[in-house]
Amino acid sequence: MTRYREICTDLAGRIGTGELAPGAELPAVRELAHRFDTTASTVGRAQRELADAGVIVTADRRRARVATRGQVAARRYLHPDLVFCLAGSDDPALDLVTRTLGRAVRTVGATGSFDGLRAVRQGRADGAAVHLLHHTGVYNAPFARGLLRGRGPHLIHLWRREQGLIVPPGNPRGLTTAADLAPLRIARRHHGTGTRILLDRLLLAAGHDPDTLRGPEIGSHLEVALSVASGAVDAGFGVRSAAHDLDLDFVPLATEDYEIVLGSAAIDAAAPLIAALHEPALRSAVAELGGYDLTRGGAVTDLDAAT
Template identity: 40%
Template sequence: MSEETSYTAEEVAALLKISKLKVYDLLNKGELPSYRVGKQKRIDSSDLEAYKQRSKGASFAPAKQPLSAPDAQPIMYTSPDAGAVRDRTLIITGQDVSLDILARHLERRVPDRRPLRSYASSMDSLVSMYRGEADIVSVHLLDGDSGTYNTPYVRKLFVGQSYVVVHLLKRSAGLYVKKGNPRKLTSWADLAQADLRFANREKGSGARVLLDEQLRLHGVKTAGLPGYEEEMSNHLAVASKVASGEADIGVGSEKAARLVGGVDFVPLIQEQVDLVMLKKADNRPWIDGVIGILRSETFRNELLHMEGYDLSRTGDILYES
């Protein structure tokens, strides 16, 4: 296959003889890299070939994949000139739809770079940046002791490095409960109720850190909690588990609750989503471009049409080392 060829999700589904939903699942998990052209996701033939080789068990390096510390593997590229490919890309991590919009704006604002989306969790995203495998990392990690988001984790990991933390947005987070809230769950303290069945996110995700911090602060031991060890990769899966009656409670964002029938949402915290970028000489032009996009009226107007976002401080520099 030619490296210049790219495919739509529908074409990949036909080539691999799998369902389109399966292709989107691979894209969302980062197992099959993609980039956006207008409103359409495209998959390069080299990335598709790399995925096929990995599926066959061949020793073929993935183009990029979600990272899970401490067993994370370096992101590799299949192009013969891997260094040149990496230099042309900007890898943006995180699952919020605002990052897809940011990637689209970057295509126009920084035309010499190609934005690529990775759907890794907050903690895995920071690890990938530490290893030089991500450029624009989105994080929403609560530090329960200080009550602040993100900077405590960033400062501990990037000791001695120069970086900038820029605010993206705030969004409501809290509890997913069965329609009508039969267990009367209204606060973090209710996590201590007996016999609650949990729907949980994967380790390293912002929702998992939020749950774990609240369990710790309220003296609830995780050992033996029904459903706690079963992990799901996104908010929709957690909300759906609660809606189906397989779980009594889950933690996530309000946006997902609106998309799932049979579930109510109990707002408990304004979750802060920030972007982290390393300050290097070659990065400065596109970092300025990212900040300019976040502060632009065009970008904000696109997000204003999506309910649940607080954009009052979007584009503010929160910390700079």
């Protein structure tokens, strides 16, 4: 390893573990040169590389500092070849994000929040996209704590999103609540998906047996919207962005936290995804899909530390 790469690896490692926190000053150039038995110009080259990678920020006649999101950038810098294997819930915005990241994220076969959590628990995936409301009224965290106990459960907040009724233009049947679906033919997601669980909960709260609802069980939000647009069903239940894609109307019924559950060992592999969630261009592209709030997008919560 060349000397400047050794300096990069040392500093990125300390930043990645949190030893050097965001905003912390790095040792002076001369101090680093002495520590690594090299020249100031070599240290300068190392700092320029870390700055280009978003790990640190530099300024004339001032010591370099750890960037605001330096910890994630450091992990991405140190592990550029890691692939994050993602299972779980379907979402049009998540499809956009994974396409943007290319080979850094690979989706695996498990679909739906429940199957995604099972895949992480069994080691078939690094993380699962979920949107599950616990009986305590808290989204996602209780499930992550329970299923990943002893594995450093974390949450990556993606966004809050709207779920509701997808209806033909003009909402000809005047649907306003989940109870209005009871006599109709409805496109809905499969059992084990967070969206199906949400719909069943809304129907039960309105005094209707979810098992009496008529209509096909569909594999994705886009397919739900396509079923409505084609006239195969009277309405569907899904996310606003799917309705927006096909110029359908939408009746919002719930806003939910959409997050990725993962263990601490997968944080390094998730670094490109976390970094992407802070990029203004990507955040704008997701928001334009309709029904997404990215205020906390990219926030990472260590659930062991949060208890």
